[in-house]
Amino acid sequence: MEIVVAIGIGVLATTGVYLILRPRTFQVIIGLSLLTYAVNLFILAMGRLVVDGAPLLTEGADPSTFADPVPQSLVLTSIVISFSMTALFLVVLLAARGITGTDHVDGDGMSA
Amino acid sequence: MTIAATYLPVLALLPFVVGMVVAFLPRHARNAAAALAGATALAGLLITVLSYGGVTEGAVLRQTWSWLPDLGLELTWRLDGLSWLFALLVTGIGALVVLYARYYMAAEDPVPRFFSYLLSFMGSMLGLVLSGNLIQLLFFWELTSLLSFLLIGYWHHNENARDGARMALTVTGFGGFLLLVGVLIVGHVVGSFDIDAVIAGRDALMASPLVTPAILCLLAGAFAKSAQFPLHFWLPHAMAAPTPVSAYLHSATMVKAGIYLMMRLWPVMAGNDTWYYVVSLAGLVTFLLGGIAATFQYDLKGILAYSTISHLGLITLLLGLSTPAAAVAAIFHTLNHATFKASLFMAAGVIDHETGTRDIRRLSGLLRHMPYTGTLAIVAAGAMGGVPLLNGFISKEMFLTETLAFHTGSLLDRLLPLIATVGSAFSVLYSVRFIHQVFFGPEATDLPRKPHEPVSWMRLPIELLVLICLVVGIIPNLSVGPLLRSAVVAVLGTEAPRFHLELWHGFTPAFMLSLVAMALGAGLYFALYRRLANRETRDRPWAGRVRARRIFDGAMTGLFAGAGFITRLAGTVRLQPQLFLIVLAAVVAGAAPFAYHAVTQAGAGLTLGTRPLTPVSLPFIVVWAFGIASAAGAAILAKFHRLAALILTGGAGLAVCLTFVWLSAPDLAVTQLLVEIVTTVLLLLGLRWLPARVATKEDLERSRAVVVARRGRDLVLALIAGGGMATLALAAMTRPRVGGIAEFFTANALEGGGGRNVVNVILVDFRGFDTMGEITVLAIVALTVFALLRRFRPAREVVGSTRQQRRQDAYDEARSDREVGDTARDYLFVPRIVMHLLFPVITLFAIHLFLRGHNAPGGGFAAGVAMATAFIIQYMARGTRWVEERLRVLPLIWIGTGLLVAAFTGIGAWFFGRPFLTSAHDHLHVPLIGEVSLASASLFDLGVFALVIGATVLMLIALAHQTIRSARTGPSAQDLEGATSAPSPAAAEPAVKLGEAGGD
Known part of the structure; x- marks a missing residue:
C-alpha cells in the first residue's frame, strides 16, 4: 500500500511540476491541479496509512486505531485554498488571453 | 484637584475618536469641524490642567493596560512633570491653532479633512508624551511622522507640498527606523522597555559595549525629528504646509518630539562621552548654521523655519552639555520657543493672508496698515531675538551662562562662549530684519492685496501667546516657575538644582555676552542691509540648503536606480524561470539535510524504515494504475487537447479521492469529490473563452533543438522533484508515527468540542x-x-x-x-x-x-x-x-x-x-x-x-x-x-x- 501511494505521489508530482514549467497557461493550470493532488496525498501520508480507522468517535470506536486527524484537517484546508487558486488563475488566464492575444504565460509567443 | 490617572488614555485617544468623526463631516462644514476640534483641544487642556496636582515634585500618574503580557509589553500611560509640560503645549497651542485655522483656511479647502488630520496629530503627540514605554512611544512617534506627511501634503495639488511632504516622511521615517533599532538595543540590554526601568537601568546600559550604537541610533531618530544638522533640511521644505500646520507641528510641537526624547533619556545618557560630543556638536552646528541661513531667506516662513532649526539646535546643545543647570535652561527654552515661534508663524500667516505675499523684500511699512498685528509680531520677534522683558531673553541668558560655565575643559568647551555669542548675534540679526523690513520703511507699493487688519478672532491666538511671552518675561518665577520645577524634577530627580527665574541678574558675564550679541547683530544688519533689501539678489551666499536638498535628491535617485538595477540583475518578470527556480530551490532545500547527513554520518542518508507495510489489495493497484495513466495523459494532452486533459485530470483526482476513502479520510473524500466537480465545471466554462490552440507556423519554425533541450531540462527537474517526494513519503510512511497533537484533539473532541x-x-x-x-x-x-x-x-x-x-x-x-x-x-x-x-x-x-x-x-x-x-x-x-x-x-x-x-x-x-x-x-x-x-x-x-x-x-x-x-x-x-x-x-x-x- 505504502509503495503504491508513494509511486502515485511521485507520478502526480512529476507530471505536475513538468506542466507548471510549460509555457502555455492551460498547461500550468492543469499542472497546478496535479501538483495539488500530490501534495495533499503527501500530507496525508505524513500521518501514516491507516485502513478502517476514520477518526469518528462513534460508540465503541477505539481512538488508538484512528488515522491521524491533523493531516486530514490540513488537507481539507489545502483543498479549499487550491480551489480558490485554480478559480483565480483561470480568470487571470482568460483575461490575459483576451488582452495579450496569446496563451503564453509571459504574454508572448516565444520559447518552448 | 487632581484627576485620576484613568483619564490619561482619554487624553490621548479622544482626539483620534473625534478626528474620525470630523473626517465624515461634509466638505463645507468648516464651522462644525472647527468647533469639534476646538472643543477636543480644550477638553484635553482641561484634563491636563486638572491633572497638574498629580505630577509635582517628582510624582507620576500611571495607568497600565495589559497589551502583550507574554512579551512583557503593556500599554502604559504615564504623566510626569516633563510630559505634563509637553501635554500643556500640545493641547494649549493646539486649541489656539484650531481657532486660527478656522479663519486661515479658505472656504474652498476641504476643511474637515484638515481638522481630522490635525486632531489625529494632536492625539499622536499626546500619546507620544504620555507613553510609559519606549515601544509605545515609538508607535506614536511614527504616527506623528505620518500625520505630518498628510498635513504638509494637504494642498496636494501643489507640487512643492507633495515634495516637501515626501521628503519630511523619508527623513523622519528613516530616523524612526534607527530609533527603533536604538530602542531595541536599549530594551535588550536593560531587559525592559518601560521608561522607569530604562532610567533605573542606567548603570547596566553604560557598562554595556552596545551603549555607543544605542546612543547613536536613538540620536539619529531624535535629530531627524527635531531637524538637527545634518538631518535638518526637510524642515524648510515642510513650510509648503498650511501655516497653522507650520505653527503647530513645525515649530511648537512635533519638532519638539526629538527634544522630548532627548530629555526623557537625559537621565540615562547624559554624561556619556558619545552623547556629550555628538549632541553638543550637532546642536552647536545647527544653532549656528540655522541662524546664518535664516538671515538670508526672503520668505517669511523660510526665515522662521531656519530660526526654528537654530533654536532647536540651541536646546540640543544645552542637553548635550549634560549639566543639570543646562537641562533646566533647555526645558525652559523649549517652552519659550514654542510660544513666541507659534505666534510668529501665525503673524506671518496673517501677513500672507492679508497682503498676498510672504516675500520680505516686497513687504514694507506694514505697521501703518496693521498696527495691532504688527505690534504683536514685533513683540514676538523681540522674544525671538532675546530682548529683555520677554521670555526669550531669560532662557537666552541661562544659555549664555551655561556656555560660560566649565564643563569638561575640552576645546569645544572653551570655544563655546564665542560661538554662542556669534550664533545669538545672528538670531538678533534676523529678528531685527523681520521687524524692520516688514513693518517699517516706506509703504509697499506692489502688494497683491491691499493690507488691513485680520478679523479679531484670527488675532486672538497671537494675542494670547504674546501675552504669555510678556508675562513669562516679566514675572518668570511667579508664572512658570512651579511648572518648570515639576518638569525639571521629573528629569533630574529630587536632587534637581534649586533655581530661581529672575529677570535681572545684575551685570553678569552672560549679560555682557548678551549685549555683545545684540550690538553685533544690529551692526551686522546695517552692514548687510543693502544686500538683504535688494530684490534683484538671486544668489544665496549660504548654499547649505541647496546642497542638502541636492544630496537628498541624489540619494533618492540613486536608491531607486540601484533598486532597479538589482531587480533587473537578480529578478525577472517571466514566470517560467521563476517557477523553475522555485522548484529547484525546493528540491535543493529538501535534499540538503539528507546530503549533509550522508556526508557527516557516512551512509545514513535517506533510508527506509522498518514499520511493516500495510497489505495492498488489487483494486487499490487498479485505481492507481488508472490514476497514473490519467496523470500522464493529462500532462501530454494539456497543450493541444485541453478538454481531454481536463477529463484526465479529473480521473487522477478521482484516484486521489478513492485513496482518501481507503485511507480512513472520509471527510477529505467527500470534499475532494465535490470540489472536483465544481473545479471541472469552472474550467469547462472557462474553456469556452480560450481559443483552441493549433500548431502555428511559428511553432514549427522554432528551433527543434532548443525546444527539446528545454523540455528535457524541465523533465529532469520534474523527475527529481517527483522522485524525491515519493522517496520522502515512503521513508516517512515506513517509520512508526510519532505522537503529536492528534492525541489531544481525539481525546478532547467530544468533551471539549461537542462533536464526534x-x-x-x-x-x-x-x-x-x-x-x-x-x-x-x-x-x-x-x-x-x-x-x-x-x-x-x-x-x-x-x-x-x-x-x-x-x-x-x-x-x-x-x-x-x-x-x-x-x-x-x-x-x-x-x-x-x-x-x-x-x-x-x-x-x-x-x-x-x-x-x-x-x-x-x-x-x-x-x-x-x-x-x-x-x-x-x-x-x-x-x-x-x-x-x-x-x-x-x-x-x-x-x-x-x-x-x-x-x-x-x-x-x-x-x-x-x-x-x-x-x-x-x-x-x-x-x-x-x-x-x-x-x-x-x-x-x-x-x-x-x-x-x-x-x-x-x-x-x-x-x-x-x-x-x-x-x-x-x-x-x-x-x-x-x-x-x-x-x-x-x-x-x-x-x-x-x-x-x-x-x-x-
Missing part, C-alpha cells in the same frame, strides 16, 4: 481561527474573480457563437418547420429534465451534509459546495436567463452573511469572557427527535456553509454570465474589428449587475 467527527471539530473549533482565515481567502478570491470578469474582454476568436451553436442554427434555418434556436433548446432534453428535478434532491443532500458534519463526515464546506452545485446544475439545464427569471441568487449576500455569522459566533465568546472563537456546546433532549447536540461551532460552520455557497456560486455565475454578455455585444464583423482596439461602451458594462443584486 474529530476532523470537523479541529476545523470549526480547535483550529477555528485558521478556518476563519481560509473562508476569508475564499470570499476575497470570489470577489476578485467577479471584479476581473466585470471588465473582461474575451479573445476575439471566441466572441460570438461556438461552432456547435452555428451548426445547430444552420440546421434550424435549413428546415422550414423549425425556428432558429429550436435545436439548441431541445439539446439533451431528457438529461435536462432530470437535472432540473435534481435541485431539491441536492439541496436536501447539502443540508444533510451540513447537519451531520459535526458528528460524521460532511460539514459546512462540503455542504456549501454541494449547494453551489445544485445552483450551477440549474444554470446548465435551463440556461442563465431561465434560471434568473425564476430564482434570485444573491451570492454577495450569502458571502457577507456567512462571514458575519462566522465572525459574530467568534465574537460571541467575548461576552462570556472567553477568547475569540471559544466554543460552547450542550446536549438537548427534543421530543420525537431525541438527543440533539448543540454547539456554537455548528453556528460557525453555518457561516462557512453560507460563505462557500456564495463564493462558489459567484465565481461560477460570473463566468456563466459571459455568454449573455457576449451575445448582447453582438458578433458582427465590424464589432469584432472594433473590439480589438477599443471596447464598445456596451462591452464595458457588465450584462447583469450582480453587485446590484447583492444590494437588495
Whole structure:
C-alpha cells in the first residue's frame, strides 16, 4: 500500500511540476491541479496509512486505531485554498488571453 | 484637584475618536469641524490642567493596560512633570491653532479633512508624551511622522507640498527606523522597555559595549525629528504646509518630539562621552548654521523655519552639555520657543493672508496698515531675538551662562562662549530684519492685496501667546516657575538644582555676552542691509540648503536606480524561470539535510524504515494504475487537447479521492469529490473563452533543438522533484508515527468540542481561527474573480457563437418547420429534465451534509459546495436567463452573511469572557427527535456553509454570465474589428449587475 501511494505521489508530482514549467497557461493550470493532488496525498501520508480507522468517535470506536486527524484537517484546508487558486488563475488566464492575444504565460509567443 | 490617572488614555485617544468623526463631516462644514476640534483641544487642556496636582515634585500618574503580557509589553500611560509640560503645549497651542485655522483656511479647502488630520496629530503627540514605554512611544512617534506627511501634503495639488511632504516622511521615517533599532538595543540590554526601568537601568546600559550604537541610533531618530544638522533640511521644505500646520507641528510641537526624547533619556545618557560630543556638536552646528541661513531667506516662513532649526539646535546643545543647570535652561527654552515661534508663524500667516505675499523684500511699512498685528509680531520677534522683558531673553541668558560655565575643559568647551555669542548675534540679526523690513520703511507699493487688519478672532491666538511671552518675561518665577520645577524634577530627580527665574541678574558675564550679541547683530544688519533689501539678489551666499536638498535628491535617485538595477540583475518578470527556480530551490532545500547527513554520518542518508507495510489489495493497484495513466495523459494532452486533459485530470483526482476513502479520510473524500466537480465545471466554462490552440507556423519554425533541450531540462527537474517526494513519503510512511497533537484533539473532541467527527471539530473549533482565515481567502478570491470578469474582454476568436451553436442554427434555418434556436433548446432534453428535478434532491443532500458534519463526515464546506452545485446544475439545464427569471441568487449576500455569522459566533465568546472563537456546546433532549447536540461551532460552520455557497456560486455565475454578455455585444464583423482596439461602451458594462443584486 505504502509503495503504491508513494509511486502515485511521485507520478502526480512529476507530471505536475513538468506542466507548471510549460509555457502555455492551460498547461500550468492543469499542472497546478496535479501538483495539488500530490501534495495533499503527501500530507496525508505524513500521518501514516491507516485502513478502517476514520477518526469518528462513534460508540465503541477505539481512538488508538484512528488515522491521524491533523493531516486530514490540513488537507481539507489545502483543498479549499487550491480551489480558490485554480478559480483565480483561470480568470487571470482568460483575461490575459483576451488582452495579450496569446496563451503564453509571459504574454508572448516565444520559447518552448 | 487632581484627576485620576484613568483619564490619561482619554487624553490621548479622544482626539483620534473625534478626528474620525470630523473626517465624515461634509466638505463645507468648516464651522462644525472647527468647533469639534476646538472643543477636543480644550477638553484635553482641561484634563491636563486638572491633572497638574498629580505630577509635582517628582510624582507620576500611571495607568497600565495589559497589551502583550507574554512579551512583557503593556500599554502604559504615564504623566510626569516633563510630559505634563509637553501635554500643556500640545493641547494649549493646539486649541489656539484650531481657532486660527478656522479663519486661515479658505472656504474652498476641504476643511474637515484638515481638522481630522490635525486632531489625529494632536492625539499622536499626546500619546507620544504620555507613553510609559519606549515601544509605545515609538508607535506614536511614527504616527506623528505620518500625520505630518498628510498635513504638509494637504494642498496636494501643489507640487512643492507633495515634495516637501515626501521628503519630511523619508527623513523622519528613516530616523524612526534607527530609533527603533536604538530602542531595541536599549530594551535588550536593560531587559525592559518601560521608561522607569530604562532610567533605573542606567548603570547596566553604560557598562554595556552596545551603549555607543544605542546612543547613536536613538540620536539619529531624535535629530531627524527635531531637524538637527545634518538631518535638518526637510524642515524648510515642510513650510509648503498650511501655516497653522507650520505653527503647530513645525515649530511648537512635533519638532519638539526629538527634544522630548532627548530629555526623557537625559537621565540615562547624559554624561556619556558619545552623547556629550555628538549632541553638543550637532546642536552647536545647527544653532549656528540655522541662524546664518535664516538671515538670508526672503520668505517669511523660510526665515522662521531656519530660526526654528537654530533654536532647536540651541536646546540640543544645552542637553548635550549634560549639566543639570543646562537641562533646566533647555526645558525652559523649549517652552519659550514654542510660544513666541507659534505666534510668529501665525503673524506671518496673517501677513500672507492679508497682503498676498510672504516675500520680505516686497513687504514694507506694514505697521501703518496693521498696527495691532504688527505690534504683536514685533513683540514676538523681540522674544525671538532675546530682548529683555520677554521670555526669550531669560532662557537666552541661562544659555549664555551655561556656555560660560566649565564643563569638561575640552576645546569645544572653551570655544563655546564665542560661538554662542556669534550664533545669538545672528538670531538678533534676523529678528531685527523681520521687524524692520516688514513693518517699517516706506509703504509697499506692489502688494497683491491691499493690507488691513485680520478679523479679531484670527488675532486672538497671537494675542494670547504674546501675552504669555510678556508675562513669562516679566514675572518668570511667579508664572512658570512651579511648572518648570515639576518638569525639571521629573528629569533630574529630587536632587534637581534649586533655581530661581529672575529677570535681572545684575551685570553678569552672560549679560555682557548678551549685549555683545545684540550690538553685533544690529551692526551686522546695517552692514548687510543693502544686500538683504535688494530684490534683484538671486544668489544665496549660504548654499547649505541647496546642497542638502541636492544630496537628498541624489540619494533618492540613486536608491531607486540601484533598486532597479538589482531587480533587473537578480529578478525577472517571466514566470517560467521563476517557477523553475522555485522548484529547484525546493528540491535543493529538501535534499540538503539528507546530503549533509550522508556526508557527516557516512551512509545514513535517506533510508527506509522498518514499520511493516500495510497489505495492498488489487483494486487499490487498479485505481492507481488508472490514476497514473490519467496523470500522464493529462500532462501530454494539456497543450493541444485541453478538454481531454481536463477529463484526465479529473480521473487522477478521482484516484486521489478513492485513496482518501481507503485511507480512513472520509471527510477529505467527500470534499475532494465535490470540489472536483465544481473545479471541472469552472474550467469547462472557462474553456469556452480560450481559443483552441493549433500548431502555428511559428511553432514549427522554432528551433527543434532548443525546444527539446528545454523540455528535457524541465523533465529532469520534474523527475527529481517527483522522485524525491515519493522517496520522502515512503521513508516517512515506513517509520512508526510519532505522537503529536492528534492525541489531544481525539481525546478532547467530544468533551471539549461537542462533536464526534474529530476532523470537523479541529476545523470549526480547535483550529477555528485558521478556518476563519481560509473562508476569508475564499470570499476575497470570489470577489476578485467577479471584479476581473466585470471588465473582461474575451479573445476575439471566441466572441460570438461556438461552432456547435452555428451548426445547430444552420440546421434550424435549413428546415422550414423549425425556428432558429429550436435545436439548441431541445439539446439533451431528457438529461435536462432530470437535472432540473435534481435541485431539491441536492439541496436536501447539502443540508444533510451540513447537519451531520459535526458528528460524521460532511460539514459546512462540503455542504456549501454541494449547494453551489445544485445552483450551477440549474444554470446548465435551463440556461442563465431561465434560471434568473425564476430564482434570485444573491451570492454577495450569502458571502457577507456567512462571514458575519462566522465572525459574530467568534465574537460571541467575548461576552462570556472567553477568547475569540471559544466554543460552547450542550446536549438537548427534543421530543420525537431525541438527543440533539448543540454547539456554537455548528453556528460557525453555518457561516462557512453560507460563505462557500456564495463564493462558489459567484465565481461560477460570473463566468456563466459571459455568454449573455457576449451575445448582447453582438458578433458582427465590424464589432469584432472594433473590439480589438477599443471596447464598445456596451462591452464595458457588465450584462447583469450582480453587485446590484447583492444590494437588495
